Amino acid sequence: MTYEEALKQIHALHRFKKVPGLVHLHNLLHALGDPQEKLPCVHVAGTNGKGSTSTMIASMLRKSRYRTGLFVSPFVTDFCERIQLNNRPIPHREFAQAAEDVLPLILEMESRGEELSEFEAITAIAFYWFAQQNCDVVVLEVGLGGRLDATNVIRNPLCSVITHISYDHTEILGNTLTEIAGEKCGILKEGCEAVCAPGQDPEALAVIRRTANERHCPLTEADPHLLHVMDETLAGTRMGYRDMLLEMDLLGDYQVTNAITALTCMEVLRRKIGMDRITDHSYVSGLAAVRMPARFEVLSKRPFVIADGAHNPDGARVLAESLKRYLPKKHLVALTGMCADKDVQHYVHTLAPLFAEAVVLPLENPRSMEPEKLSALWQQNGVTSYLGEYPGQALSLAVQLAGKDGAVIICGSLYLAGELRPVALDILPLLR
8 A cells, every 4th residue: 555545445434434533443443452452542633723732742751862753733834744753754654564564454344334433543543653653752742622533532541631711613613612612621530640831710610629529630730830931023022930940932922822831741751751861851841842833933034924824813813912022013814724623713803804805715624714705804803905816926915015124924824834844944045
């Protein structure tokens, strides 16, 4: 089986199952020798920040000389970014080999009426490969929710982490923060260590505390006062933590929140779980090594182009705050496309006051919103909007609209950022 054949078979599976539940995935993993049982895991759920927090934890564990697996979604430029070992994506050849062992079992199960989703298949392949690689620890980012997420087949995580909870996927997770937090807290297992991000909405925090108490999970709430920002520019963020100076390329208050959440998890692993390879140096070198494509990522300073994958109302709010802080009074042009199943109206309404123009593209994704509808929404919010013909042309048009003193912000979807990022890195040097 080739890499392309493996992806084709995986993408042919259902995105969502008709009947939710993890029984069929458990059956598949049992047929594979229950690889998830051989892997000590850190489990990370939340609405926003879980990808960055997971990556920070994995980076610090790797710098502690642990053989560290990382499972995240979605990817930005290459599918194999979702499954990493020591900061390197699974090679295409090894992904195809693992898929060749897993996919026939899925087809056999489906012939018996045991349905599995695309994400469950990817999760099974990840567990199978991580076990083959003899990982010391695996950091698992939840795909959607928590309680019924495929990653929740693990039984005894080293630590469960809840990042910031807000509204997203309400059609699946519920219309209130109480309901959404309840789904996220599904990753809290009896007696496991738990960490939650600071700044939670009181409604969500009440659910986290109650669930942790009911399941006898020692809960450590990250203290934002332990991490103070000393300097922040478009070059990165310098912070003080206890008696350490920490630096990271990532920008924005939300990344500082993610950092203290990740550091709190590392303290729990170090002090309570006894992972004694973790040192202060792990924190310093681990955070310095973190790279997060499309998280307020500066792709170019001449012309100024930033890529940000925020795609829900809370993400739009955070992006707006970052734009006001780092690019005040600049002529901003949005280069945007979104999935139709997101709260697009709220997203555009939040960001529209900051933008002079928008250039709209469709996503290479079946969930893409029609560009004409998205363009009309920007227009309704007072932003002059243009339809892009293809990525290179759209980027060139956005740069032209921004002018030499403006900035182009690629935003609306990680899928869009993934499509435009390599194009931008190729084209932007030619536009200087």
